[in-house]
Structures are given as structure tokens and as C-alpha cells.
Amino acid sequence: MKQFIPISALLLALVPGGCAHETTSANYATIAVDLQHVDKCETDDYTEVFTEPRYTLLRSLDKNDMIGTADKVVVTDDLIYVADFRNNKVVSYSKRGIPQKVLCRIGRGPGEYLLLCDFCVDEDGNLYVNDARLNKVIKYDAGFNFMNDWEIRYDIESFEMLDNNKFLAVLSAWNEGKYENIELALLNGEMEVETPVIMYDEFVDRNVEIAHAVLCKTDRGIFYHRTIDDNVYLLDNDGNITEKYHFSFGEQSVRDKERLNVEKYWDNFKNRTFLCGQIVVFPENVYGTLCDKMENRQFVWTRGSNEIRIENCQDEIPNIGMICGVAGNRLITYIPASDFDATRNFEGFNLTDMDVDDYSLVLCTYEIE
Structure with a gap:
């Protein structure tokens, strides 16, 4: 039986080591990132990293549009899409944070799903969601009306729409048959595997999933990272690898034998550090989360000065908030x-005059580079 271990059961740090994954792309640079020897900075001062953020209150008009977390955020020219995977929900908001549409259709019928695990949006505003329980991808129009669905013969963890109307998808390690060992692949418009991009190496545990792999679309391209892997890939909008970043954590790195059998060596992870969740690499800074000795920590590493700011994000909200997406060159x-400071004023909304039930979350948008 496959076992899923969420990041919250592991948590923070950084891990090196491990064999290189086989890729079908050629001629890309591999860049070493040494996080063993960095200077730690105070985490109450991000003035050298960010300017003052723009805040957006995500309003709640009734219980249907209430969300508890922002697992993924996609920003388009007109709307903000926020997914709360625990509640099987995607909500679209205006740029002022007013709910527009709610997608929450639990069931087995047309346009319904059982386990929402990812979504993406195309240039026409159509929404695609992945149902990890029923193994299908569902397409809705901009008004969240059901359009089409595709039954797929393999498990997908994460996917993203490309500019050429194809998809980049992360396939689960336990797929079998002709999909066995495919880690990252290009899919055509019918959700069929067209071209493998990255193949799993021999040190992947096919019985355990430690959080979902993450694809993050930015102005630089699409970043891909899988938890308990020290490599972060940057791909262009045609799905070609352009750069690979190899993170090094020295003696705290996860060993190959531990990656191969997580359950057997579970106690060893108490002394390990590895990347987990969303990682994005920009010319000046690297943003992401690591699991360090079973604790999740969010970090911002400034490459030029070699300074790193690390905050606990397992039991606390970091000073800059919890990273949930990138829109262009904005974090x-x-x-x-x-948890928000209610003394702030935002474009006509005074939080001191509002009940906490009137809004779900506050989004913070930082210009990064």
C-alpha cells in the first residue's frame, strides 16, 4: 500500500547528495548552490530583500467561499485564483479580493471530483483541475461551467499549462507499464504523455509519497522540485530544461539508501535537511521551504551577500507570510x-471595523526582482 507523508510530518532543512536524474533535455547548465556555508540574518528585517508589499484581503461573503488556506495561487490579468486542497475548493477573486466564483463539486458525476490536488488556468481563463482519486482531469470555462474531462491511465501529482497549449505534468513514482519511471512529462491537449522530460532515478521510494511535487510558473520559466531531492529544474514554456540547480547541505543531506526506503530509515531524518515544497530561484534571491531535522522552515537566501533568513513555518506564520505562489516576478x-495586524488600512478597508469572518486570508504581493 502506498503511504502519503505530508510535509508537516517531516519539515525543514536542506539536503544534498543523490544520483542525477536522467533527462531527455540536452545542453542545459547545472549550477551548484552551497547552503552549508551561509550567514544567518535576523528574520524581522526583510528591507534589503523586499519593498513594502501590496495587501489584498480575500473577502468572504458566505460560508461557500470561505477558505482556510492558500495551497496554490494563480494570478491573471483580471482575477486571483486560490485553491484550498483540504476543502476541495478553488475560489476566484477580483483584484480587490471580492469572491467571483466558487468551484466545489464533490461527487462522481460529470464536472465533479473527489480529491482536488492541483489546478491550472489557460490564457482564455479556462480552469483545469486534477482529481487524484478518480484519475481524471476536468476542464471548466471561465465561469466554472463544466466543459470536458479526460480519464487518465496514470497518477499525476502536479501539472501546469504551457504556452503551446500542452501540459507539463509530474507523474507519481508508482505508475506502471509504459508510464513506469517517468517523473516529468509533456502531455498533449488530450492529456496523453507525449514526451518524457525527466526519468526517476534508482533511489526513489515507490511506496511513500512525501508531499506533492511542485511546478511553479514565473517570468523566468517553470520551476520544478520534488521533496527529498536536492535538484531544482528550470524549464522554458515549451517544456525544455534550461537550468538545473543542485543544492548542497553537507553531512545533513539525505543519503541515497534513505531516499530508497524512507520508512526503514525514518529515524535518520531527525538529523537530515532537505528542500521541500515550492522552490524558486531568481538572480538575486532564492525563495522556498526546507525541512530541517523534522521541522519545516521557510527561507530567503540572498545570493550576492550569501545571507539567509530562515523562519519556522510549521507552527508559526513567517513575518512575510506563507509562500503560496509566484505571479510573473512577484512573490x-x-x-x-x-494572525494579521488589524491596525493596517487597505484601500478603503479598515480591519479594525471588520469582523474576522468577513475575510478569509490576506495575500501579500512582493516585487522580487
Whole structure:
């Protein structure tokens, strides 16, 4: 039986080591990132990294559009899409944070799903969601009306729409048959595997999933990272690898034998550090989360000065908020309503005059480079 271990059961740090994954792309640079020898900075001062963020209150008009977290955020020219995977929900908001549409259709019928695990949006505003339980991808129009669905013969963890109307998808390690060992692949418009991009190496545990792999679309391209892997890939909008970043954590790195059998060596992870969740690499800074000795920590590493700011994000909300996405060259974080400083004023909204039930979350948008 496959076992899923969420990041919250592991948590923070950084891990090196491990064999290189086989890729079908050629002629890309591999860049070493040494996080063993960095200077730690105070985490209450990000003035050298960010300017003052723009805040957006995600309003809640009724219980249907209430969300508890922002697992993924996609920003288009007109709308903000926020997914709360625990509640099987995607909500679209205006740029002022007013709910527009809610997608939450639980079931087995047309346009319904059982386990929402990812979504993406095309240039026409059509929404695609992945149902990890029923193994299908569902397409809705901009008004969240059901359009089409595709039954797929393999498990997908994450996917993203490309500019050429194809998809980049992360396939689960336990797929069999002709999909066995495919880690990252290009899919055509019918959700069929067209070209493998990255193949799993021999040190992947096919019985355990430690959080979902993440694809993050930015102005630089699409970043891909899988938890307990020290490599972060940057791909262009045609799905070609352009750069690979290899992160090094020295003696705290996860060993190959531990990656191969996580359950057997579970106690060893108490002394390990590895990347987990969303990682994005920009010329000046690297943003992401690591699991360090079973604790999740969010970090911002400034490459030029070699300074790193690390905050606990397992039991606390970091000062800049929880990273939940990138829009172009802007970093998106969120802060729960109950944790936000209610003395701030935002474009006509005074939080001191509002009940906490009137809004779900506060999104923070930082210009990064």
C-alpha cells in the first residue's frame, strides 16, 4: 500500500547528495548552490530583500467561499485564483479580493471530483483541475461551467499549462507499464504523455509519497522540485530544461539508501535537511521551504551577500507570510485573518471595523526582482 507523508510530518532543512536524474533535455547548465556555508540574518528585517508589499484581503461573503488556506495561487490579468486542497475548493477573486466564483463539486458525476490536488488556468481563463482519486482531469470555462474531462491511465501529482497549449505534468513514482519511471512529462491537449522530460532515478521510494511535487510558473520559466531531492529544474514554456540547480547541505543531506526506503530509515531524518515544497530561484534571491531535522522552515537566501533568513513555518506564520505562489516576478504569500495586524488600512478597508469572518486570508504581493 502506498503511504502519503505530508510535509508537516517531516519539515525543514536542506539536503544534498543523490544520483542525477536522467533527462531527455540536452545542453542545459547545472549550477551548484552551497547552503552549508551561509550567514544567518535576523528574520524581522526583510528591507534589503523586499519593498513594502501590496495587501489584498480575500473577502468572504458566505460560508461557500470561505477558505482556510492558500495551497496554490494563480494570478491573471483580471482575477486571483486560490485553491484550498483540504476543502476541495478553488475560489476566484477580483483584484480587490471580492469572491467571483466558487468551484466545489464533490461527487462522481460529470464536472465533479473527489480529491482536488492541483489546478491550472489557460490564457482564455479556462480552469483545469486534477482529481487524484478518480484519475481524471476536468476542464471548466471561465465561469466554472463544466466543459470536458479526460480519464487518465496514470497518477499525476502536479501539472501546469504551457504556452503551446500542452501540459507539463509530474507523474507519481508508482505508475506502471509504459508510464513506469517517468517523473516529468509533456502531455498533449488530450492529456496523453507525449514526451518524457525527466526519468526517476534508482533511489526513489515507490511506496511513500512525501508531499506533492511542485511546478511553479514565473517570468523566468517553470520551476520544478520534488521533496527529498536536492535538484531544482528550470524549464522554458515549451517544456525544455534550461537550468538545473543542485543544492548542497553537507553531512545533513539525505543519503541515497534513505531516499530508497524512507520508512526503514525514518529515524535518520531527525538529523537530515532537505528542500521541500515550492522552490524558486531568481538572480538575486532564492525563495522556498526546507525541512530541517523534522521541522519545516521557510527561507530567503540572498545570493550576492550569501545571507539567509530562515523562519519556522510549521507552527508559526513567517513575518512575510506563507509562500503560496509566484505571479510573473512577484512573490505571493498569505497570512490568516486571525494572525494579521488589524491596525493596517487597505484601500478603503479598515480591519479594525471588520469582523474576522468577513475575510478569509490576506495575500501579500512582493516585487522580487
